[in-house]
Each structure stands twice: as structure tokens, then as C-alpha cells.
Amino acid sequence: SYLSNSIKLLIKLFSNNNEKSLKITELAHNKLTENGFVYKDSNYDLAIAIGGDGSFIRMVNSNHFSSDTLYVGVNAGTLGFAQEVAIEELDDFILELKNKTYKVDNIGIQETSIYTKDGKYDYNSLNEVVIRQENLNTLLLKVYIEDSMLEEFSGDGLLISTSFGSTAYNLSLGGSIVYNTFHTLQITPIAPISNKSYRNLNRSVILPDNMKVTLEPSRSKDLLVIVDGEIKKYSDVDKIETTVKDKRIRCIRRKDYNFAKKINEKFLK
Numbered sequence: 001s002y003l004s005n006s007i008k009l010l011i012k013l014f015s016n017n018n019e020k021s022l023k024i025t026e027l028a029h030n031k032l033t034e035n036g037f038v039y040k041d042s043n044y045d046l047a048i049a050i051g052g053d054g055s056f057i058r059m060v061n062s063n064h065f066s067s068d069t070l071y072v073g074v075n076a077g078t079l080g081f082a083q084e085v086a087i088e089e090l091d092d093f094i095l096e097l098k099n100k101t102y103k104v105d106n107i108g109i110q111e112t113s114i115y116t117k118d119g120k121y122d123y124n125s126l127n128e129v130v131i132r133q134e135n136l137n138t139l140l141l142k143v144y145i146e147d148s149m150l151e152e153f154s155g156d157g158l159l160i161s162t163s164f165g166s167t168a169y170n171l172s173l174g175g176s177i178v179y180n181t182f183h184t185l186q187i188t189p190i191a192p193i194s195n196k197s198y199r200n201l202n203r204s205v206i207l208p209d210n211m212k213v214t215l216e217p218s219r220s221k222d223l224l225v226i227v228d229g230e231i232k233k234y235s236d237v238d239k240i241e242t243t244v245k246d247k248r249i250r251c252i253r254r255k256d257y258n259f260a261k262k263i264n265e266k267f268l269k
Contacts, residue, residue, distance in 0.1 A: 008036055008037050008038065008097075008098070009037060009044075009045040009046040009070070009097060010037075010038050010039075010040045010043070010044040010045045010046070011032060011037050011038065011039055011040070011044055011045070011046045011047075011048060012039065012040060012041060012044040012046075012047050012048070013025055013028060013029060013039070013048050013050060014047060014048065014049045014050065014051075014055060014058070014059040014062070015049075015050045015051060015055070016050070016051035016052070016055050016076065016077075018051075020076050021050050021051045021055070021076045024050050024074060024076045024087060025050045027090070028048070028050060028074060028090060031090060031091065031094055032094060035094050035097075035098055036098075037097070044069065045069065045070060046069070046070045046071075046072065046097075046252070047059050047060075047063055047069050047070070047071050047072075048072055048073070048074060049071070049072075049073040049074070049083070050073070050074045050076050051073075051075075051076050051077050051083075052075070052076070052077020052078060052079070052080055052083065053073075053077065053079065053080060053081055053082040053083065053168070054077070054229070055073065055076075055077070055083075056071070056073040056082040056083060056126075057082070057126050057127065057228050057229070059071065059073075060126055060249060061124075061126075061228070064124075065109050065124045065126075065247065065249055066249070067247070067248050067249055067250060069249075069250070070104065070250050070251075070252050071249060071250065071251050071252065072084050072085065072251065072252040073085065074086075074087065074090065074093075075087065079266060080266075081167050081168070081262070081266050082164075084251070084252060084253060084254060084257070085254070089254070093254065096254065096255055101255045102252045102253060102254060102255055103252070103253040103254075103255060103257060104250050104251070104252060104253070105180065105181050105250070105251050105253055106181060106248040106249075106250055107126070107162075107163075107164050107180060107181065107183075107248060107249050107250075107251050108162055108163060108164070108181075108182075108183030108184075108209055108244040108247070108248060109124050109125070109126065109162070109244065109247040109248060109249060110124065110125040110126070110128070110129065110160070110161075110162045110165075110185065110242060110243070110244055111123075111124055111242065111243055111244070111245060111247060112124075112125065112129050112225075112227065112240065112241065112242040113240070113241045113242075114225060114234055114237060114240050115237070115238045115239050115240070115241070116234050116235065116236050116237050116238060117235075117236040117238070118235075118236070121232075121234070123227045124247065125162070125165075125227050125228045126162065126164055126165065126228055126249075127161060127162060127164060127165030127168045127169070127228050127229075128159055128160060128161035128162065128165040128168065128169055128170060128228065129159075129160050129225065129226065129227055129240075129242055130157055130158070130159045130160075130169070130190075130224075130225070130226040131157055131158045131159075131160075131215060131223060131224070131225060131226075131240065132156065132157040132190075132223065132224040132226070133157075133220060133222070133223065133224070134220070134222040134223055134224050134233060134235075135220075135222070136156075136224075137220070138154055138155065138156070138193065139153065139154070139155060139156065139157050139158070139223075140152070140153070140154050140217065140218035140219045140220075141153045141158060141215045141216065141217055141218060142215070142216040142218055143158070143187065143213070143214075143215055144213070144214040144215075144216070145205075145207060145211060145212075145213060146211060146212055150187075150201075150205065151199075151200060151201055152198075152218060153189065153192065153200055154192070154193045154198040154200060155189055155190060155191050155192035155193050155200060156190040156191035157189075157190035157191075158187060158188070158189060158190065158215065159173060159175070159187075159188045159189075159190060160185055160186065160187050160188070160213060160242055161175065161185070161186045161188065162180075162183075162184070162185065162186075162244060163178040163179065163180045163181070163182045163183060163184045163186075164180045166178040166180070166184075166186055167263070167266075167267075170186060170188050170204070171267075173188050173189075173190060173204075174188070174203075174204070175188040175204040176204055176206060177263060178206065179259055180259070183208075183209040183244050183248075184206050184207060184208060184209065184244065185206070185207045185209075185211070185213060185242065185243065185244055186204050186205070186206045186207070187204060187205045187207070187213060188204040189201060189202060189203075189204070209243075209244045209245065210243065210244070210245055211243065212241055212242070212243040213241070213242050213243065214239055214240070214241050215239060215240040215241075215242075216238070216239045217237055217238075221235070221236050221237045221238070222234070222235050222236070222237070223237050223240075225240065
């Protein structure tokens, strides 16, 4: 799947429309062109997102989560955890592209199916899926892992994240950080209720790949399903199934990529 050293990657840039991102996009375009890289709008080898984490997610989504493409991000946003390259590292990164000294990580993609009385709706996500009651009242769900009941959840909502998304909304809710090549799912409660009437897990549960999570509404079947930040409304939901199976995307890492160092830099400094 790799090109020989005599052939350069065909590239497409994906940019936010804000002034900072556009300036960095122009700079990257000029530097890549000077180094002999060729741009294409289709059938490209490498997609580069210039912006923040949202830009990276939109880029992967626009490519339909294709595993034929390599993905990388240049951070022109704030946190930029998904963005591998800092602006000041651009020249070194281009050199790594030329010499093919970068690394490639395979990242598991979440596959979710929503079953309603009107049909079945399928989605892929890089970070997470969030389930809320449509009117934002208390959510009541039966939660199954494979065919076994985990709990009858009651609370504000449930977040089910990938390993890649473990450092996003999941982390804000007290979920665990998972190395992003483990291909896990993590079930994290949002404000779970715990009293004499309702007993809920108040910590996240981490599952391996190929293990299916099924959610069945216990009361109201009108739900908000938020897929990588995009809100979708569904009525008469029978069940939601979500898993990480065989679908992967390939993300470029700098040759000195270090997960622990990145966590330290992004969250502790």
C-alpha cells in the first residue's frame, strides 16, 4: 500500500475558512509544491487538514472514512489533539514526507445503526456517539453488551466513544484515556442517577473491538443521536447498535510520535 521512494504522494489540502487557517494553507501549499508534491482533487494519496480537531473530523468524513487514503492534520486551532503537525514543524514534516520516514497508525472507526419504525440509519464516527432524550428529560435505556444486560441506565445521556475519541468529550465526562490504536469502545455515563429507585454505573466501561453495544429506549423513544458533534433527531427508536469492527483509517504520525508526551503537552502544560 506504500509508494516507492521515487514517487511522491498525491495530496489534497482541507482548510477551515478562517483567516489563520487560510494563511497556513497557502504556506503549506507553496512549501509542498516547492518540494515537488502534486495536488489532486480526487484519487489522492494523502489528505491534510489545516485547522483544529473539527477540521480533521470533517476531512475524514468527507472521504467517507476511506482506508485507501492517508490522513494527517496541521494544527491551526486551539487544542489540536487530532492534529499531528504544529505550524513550526511544517518544514521538518515535509522532509519526512519526502523521505517517507513517517509512521502510520491504523485507527478503528465506530459503526452505528439506528433502528426506527421508518427504517435503519447507518453512520460512521471517528470520536463518539452521544444519546440524549429529544426533550432533554431523563434518558432511560437498557444497555446490552452482546446479548447480556449491562444496566438499565437513567440519567442525562450516554456517550460511547472510540479510543481515538477518548481524549475528546469522553475525557471531559471523566472517562479514561485509551491509546488510540486499541480499537475500543468506551461507554461513559452523562450525569447518571443513583438513588433508591435507580442504580447506575458512575464510571465508564471499556470494551474490545468486535463487541457490540445495543441500546433500547425504556420510556420515550424520541431521541437525539449526536454523531461526532452532528445532531440528529429520531422518533420511535427501537434500538441503537454500535461497535468497532474491521473498518480502519490510516493516520500519519511523525517519526518521533509519543502518546504519553502528547497527553502531557496537550492537557498538563
